[in-house]
Structure formats: structure tokens, C-alpha cells
Amino acid sequence: MPQPNRRVLVRSIDDISIEEVPTPQPGDDELLIRSTVVGVCGSDTHAALGHHPFIDLPYRPGHEVVGVVAAAGKGVQDFAPGTRVIIEPNLYCGRCAQCRSGRYNICRQLEVFGCQIPGGMADLFTIAADRVHRVPETMSDVRAALVEPLATPVHAVAKAGELTGRTVAVLGAGPIGLLVLAAARHAGAARIVVTDLLDTKRERAVRLGATDALPADATGLAAEAHAVLGGPADVVFDCVAREQSMAQAIDLVTKGGQIIVVGVGAPGPTPVRLDLVQDSEIRIEGTLMYTADDYRTSIDLITSGAIDADEIITATYPLEEAGKAFAAALQPEHVKVLITIAGT
Known part of the structure; x- marks a missing residue:
């Protein structure tokens, strides 16, 4: 049988x-x-x-x-x-x-x-x-x-363009956030700050190469992150995709900077400070999944030991x-x- x-x-x-x-x-x-x-x-x-x-x-x-x-x-x-x-x-x-x-x-x-x-x-x-x-x-x-879970962060990081020497903030230290951290490091980001509510996740982010990891609910989070990065972040990867994280992303990013939404957002509207988006020429962009090129890059990253x-x-x-x-x-x-x- x-x-x-x-x-x-x-x-x-x-x-x-x-x-x-x-x-x-x-x-x-x-x-x-x-x-x-x-x-x-x-x-x-x-x-x-x-x-x-x-x-x-x-x-x-x-x-x-x-x-x-x-x-x-x-x-x-x-x-x-x-x-x-x-x-x-x-x-x-x-x-x-x-x-x-x-x-x-x-x-x-x-x-x-x-x-x-x-x-x-x-x-x-x-x-x-x-x-x-x-x-x-x-x-x-x-x-x-x-390979598959890494391909989504690889695709997101590629959307940021050249990261060599630039500063990055990653909101959320779950699986996707940690893999965004790894992909951004490999892409040449100079300094990376990660945020999360949990001590254990922040500690893991530092072990994986974050310049620093800060409590996501910290009072004055933007000022602390700017101090770590030497100023506002060139690119923010929002791996949480909620109203609070988007508000933090706008506070964290530099004028003319980029916010990439990686996390799956909740259904329904999310308030965004459009006055700040417009006045600072902030670019907000979504990212979905990957293509075969991202798979090949992911395979290379894992094979290299990154x-x-x-x-x-x-x-x-x-x-x-x-x-x-x-x-x-x-x-x-x-x-x-x-x-x-x-x-x-």
C-alpha cells in the first residue's frame, strides 16, 4: 500500500x-x-x-x-x-x-x-x-x-540603492528585521541601529552586527538613534509596519531620505504625517517578496558565511x-x- x-x-x-x-x-x-x-x-x-x-x-x-x-x-x-x-x-x-x-x-x-x-x-x-x-x-x-526568508530583505535592501557608507535604521528585530540587518551590513552600510521592544531581540541584533539596538518604546528614540548614527538615518526599514513604527520612521529618517516598508501592515488606514513627508522630500516605498535575482544573492550570502x-x-x-x-x-x-x- x-x-x-x-x-x-x-x-x-x-x-x-x-x-x-x-x-x-x-x-x-x-x-x-x-x-x-x-x-x-x-x-x-x-x-x-x-x-x-x-x-x-x-x-x-x-x-x-x-x-x-x-x-x-x-x-x-x-x-x-x-x-x-x-x-x-x-x-x-x-x-x-x-x-x-x-x-x-x-x-x-x-x-x-x-x-x-x-x-x-x-x-x-x-x-x-x-x-x-x-x-x-x-x-x-x-x-x-x-534562502527564501532572506530573499525578502535582500530585495528590500536592493530598493535602497547603494548603501556603502550610509546610515540605516531597522525597526523590529524579528526574523525579517534581523535578516535586513545582515543584508544591509553586507551591502556596506556604515552604521545600523535596530529597535525592538524586547531586550533579548536587541541583544541578538547587536551580536549580528548592529551598531546599537534601542528600545522601540524609548522616550526620545529619534534623538538616541541620531546620536548612534551621527545624524538622521539615510534609510529606514520598517519591519513592523504599524502606525507607531511609521511615525518613528518619519522622525528617524533624514531630509531627502527613504523609508522602505518591509513588514505586512494591518488592514485599514494608517495615519502618516504628510506635512513632514512633503516638507522633507521623504520617499516612502513598499517592497514585496523577491525575484530570482534576489534568490541568487541570498544563496551567495549564505554560502559566504555572511x-x-x-x-x-x-x-x-x-x-x-x-x-x-x-x-x-x-x-x-x-x-x-x-x-x-x-x-x-
């Missing part, structure tokens, strides 16, 4: 179960992938809590996926069974103006594997062959699980304990929680 194909089903943060589904078969130009390691993303926990503006419950997660090719469908020639791969989960139309210009990360019809489409937090799944990248032979599966995986990966759980993995990912002491698939 064939072994059942297990897949995680999230109805709520308190109702995460394993469903058994038929083993899928790869169609034309598709791969059948056997999962080995899957990350739990902040968007996964937000969705499980019912707070994500673009993911409806119930859903079947798994977009930070490392796996092994189990079979290839008709028309696939570049991925033999046994090839280790990582998933690039943005599923785009290829026809809209954004896709045609190469910015398929903001496709007008974008869907995300593991968010709107059942994902890879399962024993086996299928996906188009053009949505996977090879894992370098020297990279472990656990480190490969950081990312301290031991500081980022703080817990692992087996697939059958997915509920515990989600609960752990909500705990502030954790950065990146991984799920490993038994038998791999």
Missing part, C-alpha cells in the same frame, strides 16, 4: 492538524517534490491568528520549502530525481505589465504557493519546474531553508508537531522555527 501523503491544515492558531491526501502526480512541466525542511514564516502565524490581510482561513502552509525531486513531469529536463531544490513560491501570470517588465513579484494576479495555494508543509507536493532553484552541494538543507544561521534558526519540530512549531514561532525568544519531515 502506498504511504499516506501528510499535509498540514491550519484552521486557526489553536486548530492545526495533519490531513492525509492522495499523493499528487506531476503534470507537464511540473516536479513532484519530497519536502525535507519547511520554515514557519511570520505570515504563517499572522494567518493562523486571522490577522493576515491576504490569506484566508483555512489554509495549507509551506512556502519556505527545501526538498528533493521525487519525479519529473513531461517536458522537464533540467531536474533529475534526487536533485535538492528550494521553492520560489510566487506564482505569477507572466502576461501583465509588471511581469513583462521583470517585476513579477508584484504581478497583478499574484498568488503565493503555501498562502493562497496549498503549500509544501507536506510529505510530497507538485510545483512548476520554473519555480525551483538548485541547492548548492555545500549548503545543508537547514541553511537552505533560510548569515549566522545558528543565531537565526532557534528551533526545529517534526511535521507531526506542526501545531507546536506554530506556537513556538509566536514566542518572542524564537527567530526562525523549522519543521523537518520524517524519513528525509
